[in-house]
Amino acid sequence: MKIISNPHELNNYVKTLDKTIGFVPTMGALHEGHISLIKEARKNNEFVVVSIFVNPTQFSKDEDLDKYPRKDEADKKICELSGVDVLFFPNAEDIYGDDEVSLLAPNVRGYVLEGHTRPTHFNGVLTVVNKLLNIVKPTRAYFGKKDAQQLNLITLMVKQLFMNVEIVPIDTKRDSDGLALSSRNVYLSKEQRKEALKIPGSLNLASNLIAKKVLDTKEIQEKMLDYLSPLEVFYVEILDREFNKVENVEIGNTIILVEVKVGETRLLDNIWL
Numbered sequence: 001m002k003i004i005s006n007p008h009e010l011n012n013y014v015k016t017l018d019k020t021i022g023f024v025p026t027m028g029a030l031h032e033g034h035i036s037l038i039k040e041a042r043k044n045n046e047f048v049v050v051s052i053f054v055n056p057t058q059f060s061k062d063e064d065l066d067k068y069p070r071k072d073e074a075d076k077k078i079c080e081l082s083g084v085d086v087l088f089f090p091n092a093e094d095i096y097g098d099d100e101v102s103l104l105a106p107n108v109r110g111y112v113l114e115g116h117t118r119p120t121h122f123n124g125v126l127t128v129v130n131k132l133l134n135i136v137k138p139t140r141a142y143f144g145k146k147d148a149q150q151l152n153l154i155t156l157m158v159k160q161l162f163m164n165v166e167i168v169p170i171d172t173k174r175d176s177d178g179l180a181l182s183s184r185n186v187y188l189s190k191e192q193r194k195e196a197l198k199i200p201g202s203l204n205l206a207s208n209l210i211a212k213k214v215l216d217t218k219e220i221q222e223k224m225l226d227y228l229s230p231l232e233v234f235y236v237e238i239l240d241r242e243f244n245k246v247e248n249v250e251i252g253n254t255i256i257l258v259e260v261k262v263g264e265t266r267l268l269d270n271i272w273l
């Protein structure tokens with residue numbers, strides 16, 4: 001496995017390849033969720049690039065940029081064992097200069113849900129993903145459904161900016177207790193982790209209601225909020241796949257999204273129905 005930190009070097013390197021390229025952008029502290037994206041990229045492409053970059057522009061001032069977990073050596077091992085061809089490991093200065101051009105998230109879809117409490121977050125995400133896709137020039141790029149709003153906005157960016165890459169969504173990997181894997185789970189104490197299980201629990205509750213033909217989204221949302229209490233809930237939303245509010249669940253076109261704060265940690269989860 002080759003490790004490259006200079007964007008120009010990587011850009012020149014991939015230009016010499018006459019191969020399909022699968023790309024997995026990450027912020028490191030890799031877990032089985034990331035590995036499932038890498039495996040999918042490995043299966044369907046001749047060449048695999050993974051990036052590890054803790055992107056400063058998607059964190060707001062009061063967020064955990066400095067505390068964000070870093071496991072560089074373990075991550076390199078994981079990439080090597082997963083059959084990655086190139087690990088792109090830039091520094092912030094390799095990616096950003098002064099007086100930068102940047103992208104703005106769309107006015108509606110970028111500022112609801114996670115974008116409501118973190119208004120600059122998706123500008124940072126879209127700007128960095130745009131840069132990374134331009135550097136790597138992949139055939140396909142892999143993103144987790146766990147970050148459903150991110151996936152939705154990146155898909156929109158690629159379409160609206162006429163970018164030549166296929167965005168591939170990948171299902172959420174969970175721990176044996178049902179909690180969605182996340183690099184941020186390491187922040188949770190034993191007690192907080194127990195509380196966090198209410199998140200997948202609330203999504204199970206919703207699935208069970210829907211299986212019993214309760215399709216009214218207000219009713220499902222209220223029952224989920226009751227179940228999640230007393231956790232600090234940022235949102236429980238039931239939307240169609242285009243992220244519009246809906247009155248009734250429509251199987252095949254609905255996502256139920258939850259974001260909760262446990263201690264100081266924001267945790268996201270969702271189910272696609």
Ligand code: AMP
Pocket residue numbers: 025026027028032033034036037142143144145146147170171172173174180181182183
């Ligand atoms: P991150 O390092 O948290 O920025 O995540 C990098 C990529 O991995 C994103 O596309 C995430 O949606 C995806 N991802 C994170 N957690 C999971 C998970 N538990 N299952 C599947 N994909 C995930």
